[in-house]
Amino acid sequence: MSGWYGLLPPPKAPEVLRGRQKADWLIIGAGFAGLAAARRLSQLVPGDRIVVVDAQRVGWGAAGRNSGFMIDLPHELAGENYGGSQNHDRKRIRMNRAAIEFSAAAADEYGLQAFFVRAGKFHGAASDHGLGVLREFETHLTGLGEPFERLDGPQLKEITGSDFFIGGTFTPGTVMAQPAGFIRGVAEGLSSRVQLFENSPVISMRTGKLHTVKTAEGEITAPQLILTVNGHLESFGFFKKRLLHVFTYASMTRPLSKSEQAALGGEPHWGLISADPMGSTIRHTGDRIVVRNTFTYNPDMSTSEKQIKRIGAVHDQSFRARFPMLGDMPMEFRWGGHLCLSLNSAAAFGEVEDRVFVAGCCNGLGTVQGTLYGMLAADIAAGSDEPMVGDALNQPAPSRLYPEPLMSIGAPLKLWAMQRRAGKEL
Ligand SMILES: Cc1cc2nc3c(=O)[nH]c(=O)nc-3n(C[C@H](O)[C@H](O)[C@H](O)COP(=O)(O)OP(=O)(O)OC[C@H]3O[C@@H](n4cnc5c(N)ncnc54)[C@H](O)[C@@H]3O)c2cc1C
Structure with a gap:
């Protein structure tokens, strides 16, 4: 158990996916990317049924295990001094700050100020x-x-x-988060608009006119699917030998x-x-x-x-x-x-099959970039005119591993x- 999770009170009993269900939007993965996608969809298509499914309790995975630095600046872990080229970094800063403001709005709306501090x-x-x-x-x-x-x-x-x-x-410009507290708070804050199933690992997926995913005890179909499972994108058959x-x-x-x-x-x-x-x-x-x-x-x-x-x-x-x-x-x-x-520090983002969108592999900076790509995956899926979508789609895909x-x-x-x-x- 991570210390961040251990310091929180025990969570309420989880709702597990059981039986056959239908949704308008299905998101797999309730980390920073998945919950950002869910929150953005709840703004773009209010009234639609939005369902999020996670294999574990919210905050148990990397989203609640990280050091909680929500960084606005370039932060290239694979480099020698965190920086990249100036043009690339200016765009990156603009996008990171948009994601931080998106999280800040959630922190304000759900009363999570104790878990989200603009400390630098x-x-x-x-x-x-x-x-x-x-x-x-x-x-x-x-x-x-x-x-x-x-x-x-x-x-x-x-x-x-x-x-x-x-x-x-x-x-x-960095926000210091208590990551498990923040992510659990966002999930709870969304609960009136988004249905969350926890402890429900998806074990198979069939894509088509209606996408169908199965868990041990349930099945859910939806016309639109967003995969926000981080490195497990590979387990779903995407970006193989690239992560x-x-x-x-x-x-x-x-x-x-x-x-x-x-x-x-x-x-x-x-x-x-x-x-x-x-x-x-x-x-x-x-x-x-x-x-x-x-x-x-x-x-x-x-x-x-x-x-x-x-x-x-x-x-x-x-x-x-x-x-x-x-x-x-x-x-x-x-x-x-x-x-x-990824070898070229690129995230996995975009529409990988008809109405199957992905946002993941954020190169160790997922508190902000997971939020960013999750939010933008919802934007492309819902056809919004968010200008950052173009920038995000123009970025390279994760390159092939050796x-x-x-x-x-x-x-x-x-x-x-x-x-x-x-x-x-x-
Ligand atoms: C020790 C540590 C320190 C870190 N420090 C920082 C930091 O300071 N700042 C920063 O920005 N980042 C940091 N990171 C990285 C950050 O935690 C990740 O980049 C971020 O959590 C990625 O968010 P995500 O939503 O894309 O993926 P995740 O948080 O990994 O969420 C993916 C979710 O998908 C679910 N899932 C996977 N497979 C299935 C399935 N088959 N069915 C259903 N659900 C599934 C998982 O259970 C998980 O909850 C750190 C990571 C670690 C481990």
Whole structure:
């Protein structure tokens, strides 16, 4: 269980799909993309029957496992300094901000302000390599005309309590979410307009004039289908040999005592991303600290307790390096989660068969880009004149992976080399 999910009260009993059902719109997957599609459809075609089906409880999957950085700026995980070309990045920022505003409207409407805070994000460097990466990032931001603030080590210590960082950069546009709380809140907020079935994995799908999907206990038909199952698009037969299945991992401490908080110092709420895209992400949630790092290649789309435990030891090391004043702090939660990446960092988006739309594979940035593509999938499906649809459709599709055995040898090696390059930033 992720810490974010574990901190929420237990959810109400789920409604499971049973028997034969009909819908006007069927969405498979209730993460950021699926719920954005559902919310957008509820605005575009009010009165139509919109049904969302998920294999698990809302918030149990990657949507409730992530670090909660809803980032407006370019954030290219596969690159060396997060940036891409200026034209591409300007468009990306405009689209990311539209998705953040779409989420902000949901947060306002459903009273989710506690789970959705416009706090900005820090980047922290612990080495000269990291500082160099941040300087490149700042140059890129200057070129884009985007505001940022440069911080030195002591300024970062005032915020984080840690003297691990020798410099940093603050950018103001990121929203910090409690991801499981936010996503569950959106699902509950939509419940008067959208019917949600949970714990109902789709086990077969037949497309046609009416699309039919089956679960263990039920079946549902609909003329319009939106698939928002992230990397599981491949399990539905789409984008085969184009999606890279990677896991990343996090650990969350137990609550810090008053004396531990005093020993730590700094501010109670902040989120910091490493200068190096492969370094550690750290959040202070008010009374707990969350560490996220390490990527593994898992083409079978699953991880194991053993892998989570092994990477937990890396988290402990990263934690001790940053917060020696907190000693051997026990971690109350440790978890892993599935990321879908593509070699060219492109998302899977568009109409893949007649009236079958997809939005997924958001390259580790799905809180914002999943929202964006989910919302735009609803726009194309409903034939709206949203201008961003054209931009989204003009983007490249995920490129082909290298043939085997190049992937199974090359992908872990590449991840290893990138993480090694991160050095102290891990
Ligand atoms: C530890 C970690 C940290 C991360 N940090 C960040 C971050 O700070 N910022 C950020 O933007 N992103 C982050 N991410 C990535 C982010 O979580 C994902 O990109 C995002 O959740 C993708 O949203 P989605 O809606 O496309 O897919 P998902 O959230 O994966 O939702 C897909 C849903 O489809 C359902 N599904 C799959 N198959 C079936 C089926 N057969 N039948 C029914 N339902 C099915 C799943 O149960 C799931 O609920 C992080 C991820 C992890 C694991």
